[in-house]
Amino acid sequence: MNPANFKVDTSLTALLGENYRSTEAALKELVDNSWDADAQSISIQLPEPMQQTVVTIEDDGAGMTEEEIRNEYLFIARSRTSRKGDTTPVRGRKVKGRKGIGKFAGLLIASEMQLISKSQGRETTLVINKEEILRWKDDLESLDLQIVSKKCSKKESGTTIILKSLNQNLNFPNPVRLSQLLIAEYGRENDFDIKINGDELDIKDLVGISEAGSEETELSGKIDYKFVISDQSSVKEAGIGIRVNGKIIGKPSFLGLEEDEEVPRRLLRRVYAEVEVDQLKDDVTADWGAIFENSKKLEEVKTIICPKIKKAILDLYRIQVHTAKARIKSKLKRKLNSVPLHKQAFANETFEKVLQKFYNEPEDKIETILSVVLDTLIQDEYQAVLKKIEKSADKKAPALGATLSDFGQLELLAQTEQAKNRSNFIDFFEQLVLAEKTPAKDVHAAFVNNLWMLEERFSSMTSSESLDKICTGFLVGKSKTKTTELILCQDYRDDILLIELKSSNAMVGKVEKAKAEKYKTQLRLMFPKAKISMLFLGQRVDEKWAKNSSGKTILLESYEKLVTNARMRVDWRMA
Numbered sequence: 001m002n003p004a005n006f007k008v009d010t011s012l013t014a015l016l017g018e019n020y021r022s023t024e025a026a027l028k029e030l031v032d033n034s035w036d037a038d039a040q041s042i043s044i045q046l047p048e049p050m051q052q053t054v055v056t057i058e059d060d061g062a063g064m065t066e067e068e069i070r071n072e073y074l075f076i077a078r079s080r081t082s083r084k085g086d087t088t089p090v091r092g093r094k095v096k097g098r099k100g101i102g103k104f105a106g107l108l109i110a111s112e113m114q115l116i117s118k119s120q121g122r123e124t125t126l127v128i129n130k131e132e133i134l135r136w137k138d139d140l141e142s143l144d145l146q147i148v149s150k151k152c153s154k155k156e157s158g159t160t161i162i163l164k165s166l167n168q169n170l171n172f173p174n175p176v177r178l179s180q181l182l183i184a185e186y187g188r189e190n191d192f193d194i195k196i197n198g199d200e201l202d203i204k205d206l207v208g209i210s211e212a213g214s215e216e217t218e219l220s221g222k223i224d225y226k227f228v229i230s231d232q233s234s235v236k237e238a239g240i241g242i243r244v245n246g247k248i249i250g251k252p253s254f255l256g257l258e259e260d261e262e263v264p265r266r267l268l269r270r271v272y273a274e275v276e277v278d279q280l281k282d283d284v285t286a287d288w289g290a291i292f293e294n295s296k297k298l299e300e301v302k303t304i305i306c307p308k309i310k311k312a313i314l315d316l317y318r319i320q321v322h323t324a325k326a327r328i329k330s331k332l333k334r335k336l337n338s339v340p341l342h343k344q345a346f347a348n349e350t351f352e353k354v355l356q357k358f359y360n361e362p363e364d365k366i367e368t369i370l371s372v373v374l375d376t377l378i379q380d381e382y383q384a385v386l387k388k389i390e391k392s393a394d395k396k397a398p399a400l401g402a403t404l405s406d407f408g409q410l411e412l413l414a415q416t417e418q419a420k421n422r423s424n425f426i427d428f429f430e431q432l433v434l435a436e437k438t439p440a441k442d443v444h445a446a447f448v449n450n451l452w453m454l455e456e457r458f459s460s461m462t463s464s465e466s467l468d469k470i471c472t473g474f475l476v477g478k479s480k481t482k483t484t485e486l487i488l489c490q491d492y493r494d495d496i497l498l499i500e501l502k503s504s505n506a507m508v509g510k511v512e513k514a515k516a517e518k519y520k521t522q523l524r525l526m527f528p529k530a531k532i533s534m535l536f537l538g539q540r541v542d543e544k545w546a547k548n549s550s551g552k553t554i555l556l557e558s559y560e561k562l563v564t565n566a567r568m569r570v571d572w573r574m575a
Contacts, residue, residue, distance in 0.1 A: 003144035029105035037061030063119035110163035179205035227273030438504035444485035502538035509542025
């Protein structure tokens, strides 16, 4: 027997410092090696408690010859991709093992690792002993390893790894945890079957709320489905995979559930589902990469599956929110009881809103947010600070300065809170104005009391009842239509701004430029000394007529630009 030896790369020292979080993670590294070997199936046998202390991993991949084992497998820390590229030679898979140290994963679990590989009519057996490696760590290339080669059938190929003398300081690999780890990585693969102790990986291996069943339909025939809403915060390859004749078609999607406003996005990212519909084979593209979007059978599948997943998500959501609410209310009971009676309803409403928005966050964070809100409801912070200022007014300057600083801090907090609220308002306003054919009167109702959205030189302007009477009684009679609304506003310098709001699908351009001169002439009669500006808002702007420099008094602007600029100013205040 001619012994084999390690070939050591200069980066070995750093790479061997890496470790694995668990025995299951170490076994996954060996499974990755089988994937890289183009295996179609892999069988993992884990020890039962108090029984055999051997782990076996067997695949039907390409295997290795004795030469490959000596010159490649034993070349420690040599990147697999640098030798054979980023993809596997037969199935074109993206290579996972990249560091050349996967062989050491088995030695986390066991003292001895036996590798048996079949390729090109030869079976080669290699034995690696952990204690020997540690003893020769300073001169690893001089360590002689047992290697034996013999004939086998040329039809046989694959690799078997046997891990013996398992590490007694660690718990044996857990089949459930290993299943969870592997289903997340390989559950969507069509040509890589994994069995653990004889059982195939299944969606139900993921911990969480699960459901499975079958439905008979008119167009699609039998629909088999199974899904899990995982306990993990997110799941790799989350979504609904559609399997036709055993093959997953394209990438998983949510079949429109992502557009349903009732479905919490955080829980949707935890959905791992598969639907098997063989009758869809005629609606699959030639490359089997997608299903025709206008497939009637696909629509039927959606009507069956989506309501089931939605119901499961909402049921879980209600349970989580209710449980969290009861728990947090118990902790904050004293503060809740201190809230004035006339503010109790608002306190309860706030509880609901905060829990709905942050229910998936750590409870201590939710408690902090709610505690601050309750403190605000219990006392008027401004009143408390102002009383403190009054008491300090007749004292020395440092004491008064400190209390005035407290007022400034309160102002900053208030501004930050206001900016957050305005940011939320902008999101909803954007939905309104960018929706197709939103009437101008609806835009007017949302915008007239929120002129802070305008650029800085107009943000202090306000409308009033008298200005509104001028607007409706004098200007509107001549120019208002069903597709326009006017807002007349004024600032502390008595400067005037007239805003014409168009419906959300209208363009502003040449017509508005001409209209502006008529408005200005009419307004000059009532405000002879005022600086008068005009702002026309619509869905889009005719660029030929839009010259929106800050010095101009006639401005043509899109709702989208208005929203973008307002959001930038609010974001700056929150930064």
